[in-house]
Amino acid sequence: MSEPFFNILRTKEQLGYNVTSTRWSRTASLGLRFRVQSEKHPDFLEARVDAFLEHYKGVLEEMTEDNFVEHRDGVSKKKREKLKNMQEEQDRFWAHIDSGYFDFERGA
Secondary structure, three states, X not given: OHHHHHHHHHHHOOOOOEEEEEEEEEOOEEEEEEEEEOOOOHXXXXXXXXXXXXXXXXXXXXXXXXXXXXXXXXXXXXXXXXXXXHHXXXXXXXXXXXXXXXXXXXXX
């Protein structure tokens, strides 16, 4: 979701310079975080994020089984990639500490 979010809100709509979407997890919950740093009014930005979510809901509903499998396999492959350096390892450990899970053997 991060690439289409950036592409639509940053590239096409040019709402701001810092446009990101990420997932977050805590011990008892999972969520999505959307950031649009802009000089535009927060109500307008919230409406544009809501419009994106409605759009993306349609994308997911129309996704074919083959396309879903392709995305799933891509995420699985990315999760199994070896860490490239100490910074990536540190980031993974801190993600577990921040989440409250402390399951350091599981991929971040």
